[in-house]
Amino acid sequence: MSADLAVRLGSLRLDNPIVTASGCFASGQEIDRFIDVDRIGAVVVKSVTRAPREGLPTPRMVETPAGMLNAIGLQNPGVDAWLAEDLPWLVARGATTVVSIAGDSVEDFVHVARRLRGSRVDAIEINLSCPNVEHRGLVFALDPDAAAEVVQGVARVADVPVLAKLSADASDVVGVARAVVDAGAAGLTLINTVLGMAIDPVSGRIQLANGYGGLSGPAIRPIAVRVVHQVHTALPDVPIVGCGGVRTVEDVVQFLRAGASAVAVGTGTFVDPFAAATLRDGLAAWLDRHGHPSAASLVGTATPRRGSVA
Secondary structure (H helix, E strand, O other), X not given: OOOEOOEEEOOEEEOOOEEEOOOOOOOOHHHOOOOOHHHOOXXXXXXXXXXXXXXXXXXXXXXXXOEEEEOOOOOEOOHHHHHHHOHHHHHHOOOOEEEEXXXXXXXXXXXXXXXXXXXXXXXXXXEOOOEEHHHOOEEHHHOHHHHHHHHHHHHHHOOOOEEEEEOOOOOOHHHHHHHHHHOOOOEEEEOOOEEEOOEOOOOOOEOOOOOOXXXXXXXXXXXXXXXXXXXXXXXXXXXXXXXXXXXXXXHHHHHHHHOOOEEEEOOHHHHOOXXXXXXXXXXXXXXXXXXXXXXXXXXXXXXXXXXXXX
């Protein structure tokens, strides 16, 4: 391979732009027999919270056309157990590790970020799509002030770059992006799952125990590409991880051209556990075939159709 796959997310350098999406890869050990975690750009681990969580009742996942609904409920061992049991394995394997953190309040997020100080993690991704129990179930990512408050608190105590993961469900996602960057986010992950629902047409029974769940997979890719493009256009100097429905190398290239510096694969891993490694190698071949010197050279290169107002 002659094309240079290295990219930067602010101060964080990745050997290649393919990363895992939080929630679909656990903390790496489960997928280790399929790919070498040190050869992908970064492992973004499943969201970690202040205390252990058992998650929501089953059924928690439903297949949909071109996607999947999930309502897992942030099941995880808690930050203390994660630091003791999962992080050492990732460090030993030489993986670039991004820790997704979640909470029900600003204090919860800050507590987790403080516990991560001095550990061997490379960055923090703030899962802002968690319900804020202090404000009647408000999702942080839908409100620029609430999202900024979380990011400011985390950035104040973190000793690594902080990424804010946002939702396309926000009425003004660019406004939320601007608010979290002003509050201290070094970059953005766009997007989280989109709220959806499935009902059995014969019985009338709602198929997820929680009622609603997050829709992921190829069905949301056009939405994710649109959000990346909108935010990159408004904030061209802010690093973005594009996330949503990535299955093919061409999907990766779409995200890069829209303005993402790195691209996360999530639900695609359930279909093909080799996906992250396949996309990494496939991207290198695609760049060579089309005469591009590097992955970074594609970032933000989308151009409007002739006569288009976009």
